[in-house]
Amino acid sequence: MPLLEVRNLHVSVAGNEILKGLDLTVNIGEVHAIMGPNGSGKSTLTNVISGRPGYEVTSGEVLFNGESIMHMLPDERSRAGIFLALQYPVELPGIRNREFLRTAVDALRKTRGEDKMPIREFNKMLEAKAKALGFDADMLKRNVNEGFSGGEKKRNEVLQLAVLDPKLALMDETDSGLDIDALKVASEGVNRFRGPDKGIVLVTHYQRILNYITPDFVHVLIDGRIVRSGSRELALELEARGYDWLREEVEAGSSA
Amino acid sequence: MANTSTGSDNFSAAFAAVQSRPDAGPDWLRSLRETAMLNFQETGFPVQRKGNEAWKYTDLRALAQTSFAYPETPGSVSPSRLASILPFDDGFARITFVDGRFAAELSTSLDLPGVTISPLSRALGSNGASLRQHFGPGQDRPEDSFTSLNTALFQDGALIEVTGEIDTPLHVVYITSDQPGPIAVFPRTIIIARPMSRVALIESYVSAGDGQSLTDAVTDIVVEDGATVDHYRLLVENPKSYHVGRLNTVLRRDSTFQSLVYETGSHLGRLDAVTLFDDTGSSASLRGLYITSGDQHIDNLITIDHAKPHNTSRLSYKGILDGKSSAVFGGTVFVRKGADKTDSHQQDKNLLLSEEAVVNSKPALEIYADDVKAGHGATAGAVADEALFYMQSRGIDAETAMRLLVQGFASEILDAVAIEPLRLWLEQQALNALPRFEQTISE
Numbered sequence: 123m124p125l126l127e128v129r130n131l132h133v134s135v136a137g138n139e140i141l142k143g144l145d146l147t148v149n150i151g152e153v154h155a156i157m158g159p160n161g162s163g164k165s166t167l168t169n170v171i172s173g174r175p176g177y178e179v180t181s182g183e184v185l186f187n188g189e190s191i192m193h194m195l196p197d198e199r200s201r202a203g204i205f206l207a208l209q210y211p212v213e214l215p216g217i218r219n220r221e222f223l224r225t226a227v228d229a230l231r232k233t234r235g236e237d238k239m240p241i242r243e244f245n246k247m248l249e250a251k252a253k254a255l256g257f258d259a260d261m262l263k264r265n266v267n268e269g270f271s272g273g274e275k276k277r278n279e280v281l282q283l284a285v286l287d288p289k290l291a292l293m294d295e296t297d298s299g300l301d302i303d304a305l306k307v308a309s310e311g312v313n314r315f316r317g318p319d320k321g322i323v324l325v326t327h328y329q330r331i332l333n334y335i336t337p338d339f340v341h342v343l344i345d346g347r348i349v350r351s352g353s354r355e356l357a358l359e360l361e362a363r364g365y366d367w368l369r370e371e372v373e374a375g376s377s378a
Numbered sequence: 379m380a381n382t383s384t385g386s387d388n389f390s391a392a393f394a395a396v397q398s399r400p401d402a403g404p405d406w407l408r409s410l411r412e413t414a415m416l417n418f419q420e421t422g423f424p425v426q427r428k429g430n431e432a433w434k435y436t437d438l439r440a441l442a443q444t445s446f447a448y449p450e451t452p453g454s455v456s457p458s459r460l461a462s463i464l465p466f467d468d469g470f471a472r473i474t475f476v477d478g479r480f481a482a483e484l485s486t487s488l489d490l491p492g493v494t495i496s497p498l499s500r501a502l503g504s505n506g507a508s509l510r511q512h513f514g515p516g517q518d519r520p521e522d523s524f525t526s527l528n529t530a531l532f533q534d535g536a537l538i539e540v541t542g543e544i545d546t547p548l549h550v551v552y553i554t555s556d557q558p559g560p561i562a563v564f565p566r567t568i569i570i571a572r573p574m575s576r577v578a579l580i581e582s583y584v585s586a587g588d589g590q591s592l593t594d595a596v597t598d599i600v601v602e603d604g605a606t607v608d609h610y611r612l613l614v615e616n617p618k619s620y621h622v623g624r625l626n627t628v629l630r631r632d633s634t635f636q637s638l639v640y641e642t643g644s645h646l647g648r649l650d651a652v653t654l655f656d657d658t659g660s661s662a663s664l665r666g667l668y669i670t671s672g673d674q675h676i677d678n679l680i681t682i683d684h685a686k687p688h689n690t691s692r693l694s695y696k697g698i699l700d701g702k703s704s705a706v707f708g709g710t711v712f713v714r715k716g717a718d719k720t721d722s723h724q725q726d727k728n729l730l731l732s733e734e735a736v737v738n739s740k741p742a743l744e745i746y747a748d749d750v751k752a753g754h755g756a757t758a759g760a761v762a763d764e765a766l767f768y769m770q771s772r773g774i775d776a777e778t779a780m781r782l783l784v785q786g787f788a789s790e791i792l793d794a795v796a797i798e799p800l801r802l803w804l805e806q807q808a809l810n811a812l813p814r815f816e817q818t819i820s821e
Contacts, residue, residue: 197775200770214768214782225778
């Protein structure tokens, strides 16, 4: 049974159809990169899977571990094991990183019928994971993403991924706005998460991050559909040639 | 420009009545009232918003068209009613006024060491020439029409002179009664902290009824050399009321002023707060929290005047807006020529719980000195939806997320409230602002 199955997904935003029949299957242990030009629907896909409000699913469905998740709230999807690293992480004034993550961890444990994690154990775990991402302990006292640089925000997403340890990670342009050092640190974080019992969907505009996180599959999303799927080499070809040739091929194909 | 609203006609009649009373006060006050009334009649309510920065986003037409009665006698409020409308049960020394008149039966014993608390009317009755300096226009700012109207028509208010270090807070309570109206009331408060004194004061504006009313309140605070004043101003009048307040603070040498403004009551609430650094070595921390819903409108116009060097100011206001409510934040920090070594920062942040809520936030700096550290910032409002989804995407349910969000947002203002029952009450107020939860999913 696939970990994630997106079937013929049609999604509209404010009356405009963004996804026009998208299919995607992610098996456990796989890393899928989804590439595409701006406005092709990449973020829409990850947002819809996460249950973000504001998207109208007009047909199709999303299955997680073989069951439809379309009726579930975003927090229920999260606790079921789906994690979204946002393209634009949100600032939470007055909520400290440490308390935020502790609340999230306890919510997850409650769903699993487990007791709250003892504070010392939690702090030790959190500080180790933060250190691995190049954060000092002071960062945990700061408000979530408030006053963070772009790179710090993205690394903070990866920290949350590490702490919540979901089954499926949807990484929405985690590489955008990162300098090369920050990109390496964030990629290492994702690679630590990677494993035979995990699935990753890596949404990106650029090929660069795939130098650090090697995908098993690369898909190209253009105008709401996956128009081509292939291996790592497809990403290199896209980098060399851009998206236009593919768009032209698709248009020629559909008019033929 | 003459104002022709029925409102000001009513006030003319009220003014004539005030001036003809035998207890109208000393001659200097009668003369001051005369000037103030003329000024009000000249300018009227500032209904014209075009070209009027101070009132650009606040529409006073409905207020100006309302015919307010000026009550001859205060309405009646029983002690048990008072207990139910006080924001919190504090047990502090309390001086209470109903419809702008002293209510002895609702006040505690005011005989405390280190401080003189009395109705202002009493001091003015025995001439009170030393109080003259606390009235009338500032040196370089023309008096606004609401202050003028208050000066013309006020009957009473709290006069507090602090000489020692006071450990328990004092509470000044202004109640608008439910007598037939709409009525207009004009509380006037004077707080003088003598050198090296220290005091914490709460000034509360509450309604005993649910009818329409106007409160035009003026508070003058002087913090003399080395003194410390913690001032809390709570606006919790009923949702139909109009409230226009003024808070003038003068800081002398090496003084400390901490102000918290909490605004949730009233249909239309406005506060003009002016803090003047009149000497050196002082600091002011001005904080505000406004929580609005329905069709409420709250407007804060804050001015910090660094007239002298070596002073520090911090201004931080936050708003939580729901429904179709709106808020205005105007903060201007003047750093005058020669006011070097000024250190100033101001910010206004808003949390919008509804897409129909609107905020206009305009922090501004006007710097005429050279060696200055100053900054400002405003966020027009992270719409709470984004933060809510973000937290939900980490497995936190919507209700818990919203609670964390509102608590966290308010905590930056409220954590510094040293009076525990007040802080607990304010925290609860913030939580009460939470919307009821019926979240739907996008399917």
